[in-house]
Amino acid sequence: MPEQDAGRRSTSYHRAADATSIDVNRPSQARLYDLFLGGKNNFEADRRLYQELVRIAPEAPLIAAENRRWLAEAICLMVRDGGVGQFLDLGSGLPTAQNTHEIALRADPAAKVVYVDNDLTAVSHGQALLADDLHAYFADADLTDPAGVFRNPVVSGALDLDQPVGIVLGLVLHLVPDDDQVRRIIADYLETVPSGSWLAISHPVHPRDGSPLADFAGSLEDKLKDAFPDVRFRTAGEIAGLLDGLDLAGPGLVDLAGWWPANAQKLDPTGTARLLQVAAGRKR
Template identity: 55%
Template sequence: MADGSRRSFLPDVDTSRPNAARVYDLLLGGKNNFEVDRQLYAELIKVAPEIPNLVRENRRWQARMIETMVRDGGVDQFLDLGCGLPTADNTHEVVQRLNPRATVVYVDNDPTVATHGLALLADERTVHFVDADLTDPAAVLGDPVVEKALDLSRPVGVLEGLVLHHVPGQERARQAVVGYLSAMVPGSYLALTHPINPRDGGRLADFSASVEDALRPAVKTIAFRTPAEVAELVEGLELLPPGLTTIADSCPSAEQSAKPTGVTRLVLAALARK
């Protein structure tokens, strides 16, 4: 949506300030954005010209993890938390290429995402959308749609891709991980990516801080965590090889596509199994 022609259909959507979901969609090449989002995008590109490559590599990494869950773990139901706007290679598209009968539940409480998500999935039978706050696992898992769609007596694949930096406070973010995994049976998975700021005075810390500053108009509560803080989020879970690593280390081709700033070292990724 490149102009305001459809604003009357989006009564709860604020188009006067940049929106994180719309900016992320723009980074992925999507069209659900307004001029205010494109302005922030332009500022972000000045700081990190390769950041569109990073979000695409993040999407490709998540698709590979879904394949691992389906093929190696036999998972046929997924919970995508903080899913964002529908774009290319959405979770249900990746999943259903592998298993057409698999179930996907998307969760997001952004009004823009809810509007598009509910419209897109109106006729789907195995794909669902829930307008809810992912930081309240009990409320999400107790939602009637989730209770009907997911069988928690069987393994579930939980996805939290580039979303927990929206959650301020380490304990709240930790609960947004363990609150879900504690309700899942053994054999369930968590695929997580999270941007970092080592806060050690080094070049990566300065670069991370500049990206945070560029994004803050869209994400006022932005919280890039240190590597140790991200590791704490997945503490107690079995990390599959190569463990908690950067997108660059988990996929060498990502590093090549994101030079010269090394932006792929800005994000840690892990696939964990309960």
């Protein structure tokens, strides 16, 4: 590893030794999502919540897998149509199948990816996995503090903010309940990156209109709140408001099944797939 690269990476390891302080008695969002994708880095508290959620939504593991499939398509879209060669994956969670850097490198062998998370399990595993990778980095930082993220030496050392950046916010913003705060977070990230940068977002939806989908979304939201009190699913209109000023690609903001042409759908467009809204857009 080049000396400069080693120095840049070493600054991100300041909390790795704290991994022994991980609270195994409370579910972790990162471990829970990894569990839905078939991962092994979980504890009894995570498995218990997982089982409760699957009882409500048996298709949830398939939805998680399709969210990763959507992410792969969004990354390729940014590379192919947007000329993006560097990515900031915020709230990235644990390393899993179809990691962002693996997808990006298949599309562009020179691509760089910086993962950002402050979950101790994700930090320790991510830093260990990427310690010798010349294209991928893991920053221990809080995505709700964009200024702090960009000040992080791992981020500032890896990204060239004179060039477009692909920002990924996949299934994380529902953990930030305040709408004004979420809008500020997104605005701060987009103000820091140049024109031609992209944002890809997936977010659970709750219509709050008394419909069967609203009842279903509410039951999942309530169950998640047992472990994550700040969870807030948003209406499609509220999610659309987070994307103001972006030129949306493809079908725009749609549910997960609607992203794909009919002959490429793997989910019932009238079923659980409606729970998740996805979009990718370019900063003007």
